[in-house]
Amino acid sequence: MNIILRDGNAYEHLKPFTFTRPVSEIRIGILTISEKYSRRGLEVSWYTQEYLSVKYPMVIKDVNVVVDASICPTDIFVDALSNLKPGQGITIHGSLVAGCITADQNISNFEESVKETFEFKVSLTQINRLWHIFQFNGTELNNDFELLTRGRTSAGLSSTNKIIGDKIFVEEGVWAECAVFNTTTGPIYLGKDVTVMEGVLVRGALAMGEHSQLNMGAKIYGPTTLGPYCKVGGEVNNSVLFGYSNKGHEGFLGNSVLGEWCNIGADTNNSNLKNNYDEVKLWNYALGSFERTGLQFCGLFMGDHSKCGINTMFNTGTVVGVSANIFGSGFPRNFIPSFSWGGAQGMTEYKLEKALETASRVMARRKKELDGIETDILTRVYELTKEYR
The missing domain is CATH 2.160.10.10 (Hexapeptide repeat proteins)
Structure with a gap:
């Protein structure tokens, strides 16, 4: 599973820390958000600001799962991501937070490629503000x-x-x-x-x-x-x-x-x-x-x-x-x-x-x-x- 952590609305709200890193490189707990995925054996890359993308590049494969970078994953959430097929997505409280797309689809508007969604009802940590x-x-x-x-x-x-x-x-x-x-x-x-x-x-x-x-x-x-x-x-x-x-x-x-x-x-x-x-x-x-x-x-x-x-x-x-x-x-x-x-x-x-x-x-x-x-x-x-x- 190729995970692409996408900076969303949280990026602006998390400045000044996101001036110099994508949202997923914020440390909370022991690990950064991206490390919480990689420690579970997943490949991770970033969809972030252009000036940050040299240090934090995006890798696109045949099938990709685009995820809101402000979400701290759990084993249950990762399992839900792994079950997604192209065109499917996950919502939390009705908002789309993840979607599975193919290489020929537009990552910047991946929402348009998601035709079927599943509501994730287990509590997750999401970092939307500095505090x-x-x-x-x-x-x-x-x-x-x-x-x-x-x-x-x-x-x-x-x-x-x-x-x-x-x-x-x-x-x-x-x-x-x-x-x-x-x-x-x-x-x-x-x-x-x-x-x-x-x-x-x-x-x-x-x-x-x-x-x-x-x-x-x-x-x-x-x-x-x-x-x-x-x-x-x-x-x-x-x-x-x-x-x-x-x-x-x-x-x-x-x-x-x-x-x-x-x-x-x-x-x-x-x-x-x-x-x-x-x-x-x-x-x-x-x-x-x-x-x-x-x-x-x-x-x-x-x-x-x-x-x-x-x-x-x-x-x-x-x-x-x-x-x-x-x-x-x-x-x-x-x-x-x-x-x-x-x-x-x-x-x-x-x-x-x-x-x-x-x-x-x-x-x-x-x-x-x-x-x-x-x-x-x-x-x-x-x-x-x-x-x-």
Whole structure:
């Protein structure tokens, strides 16, 4: 079965994260959405924005199943997809979310090729707004934990650690000493070559991607996800870091999502609850305005390659774009455009050349290269976001 994950309406609503990736490359739970398919043995490609398609190409075969990329698959959903024949589709609450088509049919309007539909009535996670990433992280973390550990035996942990409950899975190469892991509130997954330093307190659920690290004395409340190569310290609650991002020092991060290659300065804090306990509003690129979230707890959303200096304070429901650099005293505005430089005292443009230089240096520290493809993507984002600066 050839799965083509198609960016739909959610793409605009999930910016700034989808400025630099298709919807299916958002991490929620342990895996990205596309990895949830590939880990089930399926071939996956992407139907996304033209400037992203070099990095995320589409593969068309004789028969293809086009699926809304915002849906997190389950075994039951994958089985339903596998039973589709050309011309058939799946609806959820009456909306078409998947369809089987042949190579000669139009993928951009695959709906026209679907003549027969089946309603899928089993609950699924669907990511349509920024806050859904942390809001549904617990559900997806549980689902991914079951997927990744099914039929496998966990590696062991040092006897210096305290484990409460038994829902913990440890991959090879994990180093952890003198830490407390409480799995009674959710599963804990420690990926390959993870490091958990002395004095760390974890209250599940928690997922740590390969080579990620918890620094000494960190306090983690689940459900929280650290993607690969993340370094985290201080206090973190119900947050998702996609990968290659650091919050290495003291300070609070709650009900928040960080993209890749972000860095949070020492003693930085974000508010996740308004003083009057009112509903949080959040900037929405698709609407061009702030949108009601229906949530009391909602924190920081930071796009790829953005950074903040020490002692930065982020207000409740702050959206930071791609390659922004924030610093200084006071609370910066709660919508910070991509390629912005400054803080509460005012913002100027972060020149593209300087931003690319910084990105190259940061990636080199993890033995990654800012190649021509990545440079072209960031350049395109710079052009697309000029209207907001």
